Amino acid sequence: MSRLVVAQAYGGPEVLAVQHIELPQLTADQVLITVRAAGANPIDYKLYSGHMGDDPSALPLPVGMEVAGIVAEASRATGYTGPLEVGDEVIATNIRGGYADQAIADMSDVGHKPATLTDQEAAGLLLAGGAAWHLLTKTDVGSGDTVLIHGAGGGVGLLAVQLAVARGATVIGTASAGRHDHLRSLGAQPVEYGAGLADRVRALGSADAALDLVGTDEALDVSVELVADRGRIATIAGFGRAGQLGIAALTSADGGQAIRDASRPELIKLAAAGQLKVPVDKVFPLEQAADAHRYLQSGHARGKVVLVP
Ligand SMILES: NC(=O)c1ccc[n+]([C@@H]2O[C@H](COP(=O)([O-])OP(=O)(O)OC[C@H]3O[C@@H](n4cnc5c(N)ncnc54)[C@H](OP(=O)(O)O)[C@@H]3O)[C@@H](O)[C@H]2O)c1
Numbered sequence: 001m002s003r004l005v006v007a008q009a010y011g012g013p014e015v016l017a018v019q020h021i022e023l024p025q026l027t028a029d030q031v032l033i034t035v036r037a038a039g040a041n042p043i044d045y046k047l048y049s050g051h052m053g054d055d056p057s058a059l060p061l062p063v064g065m066e067v068a069g070i071v072a073e074a075s076r077a078t079g080y081t082g083p084l085e086v087g088d089e090v091i092a093t094n095i096r097g098g099y100a101d102q103a104i105a106d107m108s109d110v111g112h113k114p115a116t117l118t119d120q121e122a123a124g125l126l127l128a129g130g131a132a133w134h135l136l137t138k139t140d141v142g143s144g145d146t147v148l149i150h151g152a153g154g155g156v157g158l159l160a161v162q163l164a165v166a167r168g169a170t171v172i173g174t175a176s177a178g179r180h181d182h183l184r185s186l187g188a189q190p191v192e193y194g195a196g197l198a199d200r201v202r203a204l205g206s207a208d209a210a211l212d213l214v215g216t217d218e219a220l221d222v223s224v225e226l227v228a229d230r231g232r233i234a235t236i237a238g239f240g241r242a243g244q245l246g247i248a249a250l251t252s253a254d255g256g257q258a259i260r261d262a263s264r265p266e267l268i269k270l271a272a273a274g275q276l277k278v279p280v281d282k283v284f285p286l287e288q289a290a291d292a293h294r295y296l297q298s299g300h301a302r303g304k305v306v307l308v309p
Contacts, residue, residue: 001020001021001022002020002021002022002023002100002101002102003018003019003020003021003100003101003286003309004018004019004020004021004062004097004099004100004101005017005018005019005062005063005064005097005099005100005286005289005307006019006060006061006062006063006097007047007048007059007060007061007063008059008060009048009059010048010049010050010054010059011048011049011050012045012049013045013289013290013291013293013294013297014290015048016048016063016289016290016293017060018286018287018289019060023102023104024104026073026074026075026104028075028076029077029106029107029108030074030077030104030105030106030107031071031073031074031077031079031084031090031092031104031105031106031107031110032071032072032073032074032102032103032104033067033069033070033071033072033090033092033102033103033104033105033110034069034070034072034101034102035067035068035069035098035100035101035102035103035309036067036068036069036070036119036123036308036309037067037068037069037118037119037120037122037123037283037306037307037308038064038066038067038068038098038099038100038103038123038286038306038307038308038309039064039065039066039067039068039098039123039124039125039126039127039128039304039305039306040064040099040284040289040292040293040296040304040305040306040307041065041066041127041128041155041296042296042297043065043127044063044064044065044099044293044296045293045296045297047061047063048061048063062096062097062099062100063097063098063099063289064095064097064098064099064100064103064307065093065094065095065096065098065127066091066092066093066095066098066123066124066126066127067091067092067095067098067100067103067105067123068089068090068091068113068117068119068120068122068123069089069090069092069103069119070087070088070089070090071084071085071086071087071088071090071110072086072102073086074086074107077107077110078107079107079108079109079110079111079112080108080109080110080111080261080264080265081111081112081265081268082112084107084110084112088112089112089113089119090110090111090112090113091110091111091112091113091122091123091125091126091268092105092109092110092111093109093126093127093130093261093264094106094109094257094261095109099286099289099307100286100309101286101309109261111264111265111268112268113268114268114271114272115272116271116272116273116274117271117278118280120280120283120304120306120308121277121278121280121304122271122278123304123306124155124278124280124303124304124305124306125159125267125268125271125276125278126264126267128155128156128159128304129159129163129263129267129276129278130259130260130261130263130264130267131156131236131250131260132156132157132159132160132163133163133259133260133263133266133267134236134250134256134259134260134263135160135211135213135234135236135250136160136163136164136167136211137259137263138234138248138250138259139209139210139211139231139232139233139234139248140209140232141164141167141169141208141209141232142167142168142169143167143168143169144168144169145167145169145170145208145209146169146170146171146172146205146206146207146208146209147164147169147170147171147172147207147208147209147210147211148172148173148174148201148207148209148210148211148222148223148226148227149161149164149171149172149173149174149188149210149211149213150174150193150210150211150212150213150214150216150219150222150223151174151175151212151213151214151219151237152171152173152174152175152179152183152188152190152213153173153175153176153179153182153183153302154213154301154302154303155281155301155303155304155305156213156236157173157175157213158182158183158186158279158303159276159278160211160213161173161183161186161187161188162186162187162270162275162276162277163270163276165186165187165188166270166275166276170189170205171187171188171189172188172189172190172191172201172204172205172207173188173189173190173191174190174191174192174193174197174214174219175190175191175192175193176192176193176300177192179302180192182279182302186277189204189205191204193214193216193218193219194218197218197222198222198225198226201222201226202226206226207226207227208227208229208232209227209229209232209233210222210223210226210227210232210233210234211233211234211235211236212233212234212235212236212237212238212247213235213236213237214237214238215235215237215238215239215240216238217241219235219238220235220238220241220242220245220247223247224245224247230245230246230247231248233245233247233248234247234248234249234250235247235248235249235250236249236250236251278303278304279302279303279304280303280304280305280306281301281302281303281304281305282295282301282305282306283305283306283307283308284305284306284307284308285307285308285309286307286308286309288307289307292305292307
């Protein structure tokens with residue numbers, strides 16, 4: 001029997017419960033992973049909130065999309081970093097039910113964990129890192145660019161900052177004052193969000209591209225005010241106004257998943273080379289998944305939130 005966190009209904013974190021389940025037989029292209037850490041992401045609670053669909057037949061809904069752990073069972077499996085053997089330390093994404101003792105993944109979604117990262121760090125690398133990679137790719141951020149990143153101190157933001165710096169860009173990142181030293185240590189120029197943001201950014205430099213990770217009117221309006229080319233502005237949170245503003249709203253749809261999946265070996269390489277750190281903010285036991293989601297919903301996480309079985 002394996003413990004698995006599920007949403008028993010659509011609603012807030014109170015609908016989460018731990019179930020004891022019998023795992024199904026693996027198919028030939030699946031891998032069984034003994035979970036050591038599960039990454040928690042805002043999408044996890046959004047999926048059972050009812051705002052992204054409320055099909056009763058999908059309940060109970062397994063929660064959690066990425067894990068780090070050990071291969072417990074696999075037959076002639078090859079993941080995105082090469083062949084997989086029982087006992088290998090791995091990280092996996094695109095999982096349904098990662099908040100668990102054991103999780104099943106398609107072998108194409110399983111890769112080797114870089115030795116430089118702990119399990120808890122590795123469990124937070126791929127979903128946020130893939131979104132950050134997608135944003136930077138879509139806006140074509142590279143050497144010589146100055147990129148404005150709204151929400152630079154969060155789970156996606158801290159990875160986006162490091163990836164932009166690794167591409168040779170100058171980074172201006174918005175965050176509350178308590179995050180500024182951390183952002184400076186990663187090579188960004190921090191700036192406080194709130195009234196007067198556009199002027200504070202102008203004082204630091206001229207932005208060639210902007211990434212919105214918060215979705216506020218302020219982040220969207222300042223982006224279009226400061227960046228001349230709307231093709232170089234992208235959001236992963238401000239979907240309501242993106243169409244009207246003519247900026248890209250990025251999800252895993254429309255080829256986004258392929259870009260994110262292709263980023264996984266690159267993210268692992270950068271992490272293995274010590275060029276990409278995964279700042280872990282808080283760690284919760286599996287039974288406290290609801291508390292982890294309440295914390296994420298506060299909107300002020302300082303890095304990745306992780307669950308441990
Ligand atoms: N579309 C996609 O494919 C996709 C993929 C991944 C994530 N997302 C979305 O992207 C968003 C960020 O995800 P995350 O995992 O990074 O969340 P997170 O870890 O909870 O980070 C939120 C960050 O936002 C900052 N923040 C809050 N209010 C702000 C404001 N008004 N202006 C600027 N920054 C502000 C907070 O910093 P302070 O504490 O300094 O305020 C915090 O660091 C979420 O909405 C998530 O659902 C979308």
